[in-house]
Amino acid sequence: MNVYDSTSSLEIEQKKSLSIIKGRNKIKFKKMITIISFLLPALILYSIFMLYPMIDAVRFSFFDWDGAATSMNFVGIDNYVKLTDDKIFLKALGHNLLWVVLSLILMVIPTLILAVLISRVKKGKTFFRAGFYLPSVLSLAVVGVLWSKIYDPMMGPINVFLKSIGLENLAKNWLGEPYFVIPALVIASTWAFYGLYMILFLAGLQNVNSELYEAADLDGAGPIRKFWSITIPSLRNTLNVVISMVIINALKGFALIWIMTQGGPFYMSELVSTYVYKAAFSMNKVSYATAGSVVLGIIVIVFTIGFNYYRERSEN
């Protein structure tokens, strides 16, 4: 074998490996194109209808714009600075946090107990499931009107009942008194949404291994012990989803409050969402309102990420 031969064989090998690399790249490229072609339609729609409005909202928050003018003045972070000094906005934020806490208490635990009870029913399970889910199919406008009538201080069934049994002192103007208005609204909201969370819990309960309960029975565990040591840990993932949804919905709540109190009386039920709506459409402060909603959006994102981080850490 001479030097020329060895050089040419090296070249041939190099060419071969090059063509293999090229071939691999081509396959990779084709694979990429296939992936992109599958993702692109959804990505385009997501970008147009989700990302673009969100980015635009952030952009608007740095301007002074009334929603109608053809030009906008750049004001930097002025809107955010003003928000920190806006007593009503801060009050609304506080109400939002109270709403979250009350929602977690009133929504997660009772719906879980309800789901467990329904799952134990032997006959008529479908009836109970459908019956309890019914409020969830009603529009929030209907729920709002319905509960406004229930809470009516003069003709509402709650006060009529309390008066009829001699408990007049307990009959309140539920949507008109500072200590009652937010809890009253949260109860109405709970009624509207508990069906959805109940269904999620029921679905989770179906996946709990029945052998665990049988083993617990053999060990002589009571119902509370079984609930605490088997049901709750088995529903960990469902609980996480429900808690995340409750927090997000509580922070974003708007329709029910708007229908029932419009944030009143005297800002007592003002949430960020109602305040932002008024600022944008009644006061023509679109940029300011956008800054408020960006703040709320950040809080929702932080809550959600924080909760999921905590969940993953605790699981590990």
Added chain:
Amino acid sequence: MRNYRRYFALALTLVMVLAMIVGCQSPTASSNEKEASKKDGSKSESAKSEKDKTLDLYIPNYFNDVEKQQWAKVVEKFKELNPGVNVNAANGDVQVESGKLPTLLQSGVEPPDAILMNAGPGRVSVLSDVKLIQPLNKLYEENNWKDQLRPFAYDLISGEENIYELPHMLDAIGLFYNKDIYEQNGIEVPTTKDEFLKALQKLKDAGVSPITVGARNGYAIGWLFGVMLESIAGTEKVEELIYGNGKWNDPEVVKVAEMMADWVKKGYITKESVTQTQADSKFRFLSKKAAMEAEGTYLITDIVDQKLQTSVNSFMMPSFIEGKTAKPVGGIGLTWVIPTKAKDVDLAAKWFNFIISKDYSDIVLNLPDYNFVPASKASVGMVPVGEVLKSSMKNIENGSGYNPSVFIGVEAKEAYYQNLQGLVGGLATPMDAMNNIEAAAEKDRAAGFKLNKK
């Protein structure tokens, strides 16, 4: 075969993208396209006779069938006077506050020729400041509208360099009362402060709610406070607040707030009103569960609808100032504007001429259920068929007082509504409430909100 598949997939993708672009377009063509098509069709347009014209109007939603029939009659008369001109009246939300009107005018969809919107300088300026509606100065001159409007109405809209509106009707907000409740309790329509306060106490003692108000709707508690402000503080004080250097925490204005809080404490206004809507309040009043309600003439159609013409009427709360007479409050309730991009301004002007004509007033004032006081001079001296409207028109013969809700800036208005709710609900002290409104008004002033009186 494989290549064909590729081409097919490519074609499908293109179709999808095109469909998406088309789907995201405005339901009507863009203005540029319209202009182009207008140019193309200019010959045929000009060939069309006057008879082919259509006037597009955008008017408020009908609250009941009575209003629908009233509008049908008005449109019929216009068509009779202008043979061949069609009128297309679309209904919708005409409040600037909801954002729908500015959005409609900004959308690029061809706007109507004329819009009947909720009036008030704070509302009209939102559209005029950004040139969504056009100045009507030239039309005012050409058609001599100034002399055809009630002077009070003209003065309210002509304080600035440009005039953007033609007033349609005047508000006359006063106290509507149930005659039978008054009769049952031996009460005459009060004409003095003492008589009025005695009537409130007498009704309260008889177990009747003297005043009902739907405070959950800010505008409704605004009506009642406006009426009280006019009677207790006087027109001049209100003018000072609206046009001058008046302050909301002025002792005389605070006195009115204190009186409102006091009336709640005494049970003249039920504390529960704070969560009552205007609709609930109207129901309570019309079903005789309360003696009085602060309302505008809009209530007339409901009164007629429920056949209560003989048992309900209105009066203005007597002035609490010695030697003064209180006027119903209001200003301009609904007003006509022409969008900047309106396609047929001449036709809109023709419609406006009709609205302030004697023909129009003749028609509407002869409807027993008509509920507005026309802003035209032609209607002055005319006697409406409806009893309630008759007394309202008489009460504002020499102009009306002011309903602050429509004259104040956006910040002050929101604070005004919320703090008046706070007063009724016992959630804010009179002084705090007025301080809060003043602070919000100050923000409006700082933002350049200032009204000038003609």
